[in-house]
Amino acid sequence: MTELQAVLWDMDGTLVDTEPYWIAAEYRLVESFGGTWNDEHAESLVGNPLLVSAAYLREHGRVDLPPEEIVDRLLDEVIQATTERIVWRPGVLRCLAELKAAAIPCAMVTMSYLNLATAVADQLPPGTFQSLVTGDQLSRGKPDPEAYLTAARRLGVDPTRCVAIEDSPAGLGSAEAAGCVVIGVPNQVRLEPAPGRILLPTLENVGVADLRGYVSERVAL
Known part of the structure; x- marks a missing residue:
C-alpha cells in the first residue's frame, strides 16, 4: 500500500x-547556581532526551542537582509558560x-x-x-x-x-x-x-x- x-x-x-521557553528556563537555572550559559550551549540541547540535557547542565552549567530534579524544574517552567501563552x-x-x-x-x-x-x-x-x-x-x-x-x-x-x-x-x-x-x-x-x-x-x-x-x-x- x-x-x-x-x-x-x-x-x-x-x-x-517552546524552544525559547526551554532556553530561558536553562539560563535562569544555571544563573541561580552561579554558572554561566550561552546560546551555543542551549542549541546543543535541542531535540535531546531530557536526562541527557540535565547531565549537560550539571557539567557545563554547574547545576548541582540530581538530573531528575533538573528536568522537573525545567518542565515546571516550560509548562507554566506554555499554559500562559502557546505559540x-x-x-x-x-x-x-x-x-x-x-x-x-x-x-x-x-x-x-x-x-x-x-x-x-x-x-x-x-x-x-x-x-x-x-x-x-x-x-x-x-x-x-x-x-x-x-x-x-x-x-x-x-x-x-x-x-x-x-x-x-x-x-x-x-x-x-x-x-x-x-x-x-x-x-x-x-x-x-x-x-x-x-x-x-x-x-x-x-x-x-x-x-x-x-x-x-x-x-x-
Whole structure:
C-alpha cells in the first residue's frame, strides 16, 4: 500500500515554539547556581532526551542537582509558560485540521515528558492526536528510532508509510532510522540536507495532498 497511513509530529520547535521557553528556563537555572550559559550551549540541547540535557547542565552549567530534579524544574517552567501563552508554528493548525478531517491518524513524538505533551495537546480539538509518545515512556531517546517505532506500533501502521515532521538533527535521525518519510522544518538549529530528507521553510503551504505525495514518491523510488 502506498497510501499515507499516519503523520508523526515532534512537539518542541515543530508543533509549538517552546524552544525559547526551554532556553530561558536553562539560563535562569544555571544563573541561580552561579554558572554561566550561552546560546551555543542551549542549541546543543535541542531535540535531546531530557536526562541527557540535565547531565549537560550539571557539567557545563554547574547545576548541582540530581538530573531528575533538573528536568522537573525545567518542565515546571516550560509548562507554566506554555499554559500562559502557546505559540503554534506556522501552518501547523491548518495541517492538523486537514489531517483530522481526512481521518489520517497523528501521534506526537517528543522527548519532553507526558505532562508537557498533554498541556499542549489539551489546547487542540479533541481527537487531534491518537497517541502521545514522550521521553518518560521510552528507554532510548532520539536519535534512536525507538520513539518513532513506538508511535507507529501504537497506531498500528507501517513506519515507512508515515511522514515524520521534525526540527532537530536528533529528531531527524530518529525518524530516518525508523524508516519514516522525513520532513525537516528548521527552527532554532540548522538542518543539513541529506538523501531522502525533505527540508521546508515552514508548513504554511503543506496539506494532506502534499504529505500523500511524499509517501508515494518514496514508494516509487
